[in-house]
Amino acid sequence: MNLRVFDSEQQAAAACAARIAEAVRDTPSLVLGLPTGRTPLNVYRELVALSARGALDLSRASTFNLDEFFGLPPEDAGSFRSYMERHFFQHVNLAPERIHFLDGSAPDAEAECARYDAELAAAGGLDLVLLGIGANGHIAFNEPGDSLLAPCHRVKLGRETRLANAALFGDDPARVPLEALTLGMASILQARRVLLLAFGARKAEAVSAMLHGPVTPRCPASFLQLHRDVEVWVDPSAAGPGRGVGATR
Numbered sequence: 001m002n003l004r005v006f007d008s009e010q011q012a013a014a015a016c017a018a019r020i021a022e023a024v025r026d027t028p029s030l031v032l033g034l035p036t037g038r039t040p041l042n043v044y045r046e047l048v049a050l051s052a053r054g055a056l057d058l059s060r061a062s063t064f065n066l067d068e069f070f071g072l073p074p075e076d077a078g079s080f081r082s083y084m085e086r087h088f089f090q091h092v093n094l095a096p097e098r099i100h101f102l103d104g105s106a107p108d109a110e111a112e113c114a115r116y117d118a119e120l121a122a123a124g125g126l127d128l129v130l131l132g133i134g135a136n137g138h139i140a141f142n143e144p145g146d147s148l149l150a151p152c153h154r155v156k157l158g159r160e161t162r163l164a165n166a167a168l169f170g171d172d173p174a175r176v177p178l179e180a181l182t183l184g185m186a187s188i189l190q191a192r193r194v195l196l197l198a199f200g201a202r203k204a205e206a207v208s209a210m211l212h213g214p215v216t217p218r219c220p221a222s223f224l225q226l227h228r229d230v231e232v233w234v235d236p237s238a239a240g241p242g243r244g245v246g247a248t249r
């Protein structure tokens, strides 16, 4: 894994947007995996700015979001779909039919997960996946536990994860859905390239466990150690004490 420590979150986000724009220039039909959360907000802002000045053309690209709350219809203001519409989709020239999303309101969760995995397989898998990381080491909504699941699946969200997502629900953790649908570890680990962002001291422990700890379902992100092309871009606080700017591993 390649760790890069940026001077600031803003710099990392700008570099990340530039990297994505470059990947789309190289491969206009790029299949991109996209996260939600606070972490990628500046990346989406930068991508929207690049698109507005004609430096990013997403007209042939496809996107697959990583996860969605279970039980919420796409148009619910707290859904990840709404988040993506607000911060990204409404502002760029992605073709609607190439925006792929789990439907949290699907009546049959298992069928919905199978549909999503099949759609991703038909698209040829993810060329590049942008990831955040939970303070508990989760990626997408693959939560820490005794085991991990390879396919897309329904998952019960941990208390910490629901707290971390309260901002989407008027800062009320009780309103955060109890369950979610998420891409499994297989789609993430089969992505051709992984770029993971982590900002702030709250993430330092998870970043360290991901990079240096054992490969264990207790820290789902640690499985990225098995992938051949992972970049981890952090700010100094997420790098943890004693990690200098430009440190690599």
Ligand code: GLP
Pocket: 035, 036, 037, 038, 039, 040, 066, 067, 131, 132, 133, 134, 135, 139, 140, 141, 161, 164, 165
């Ligand atoms: C969320 C998402 C993840 C995200 C993570 C970190 O719950 N399911 O995809 O990476 O938690 O969120 P944040 O960036 O807000 O810290």
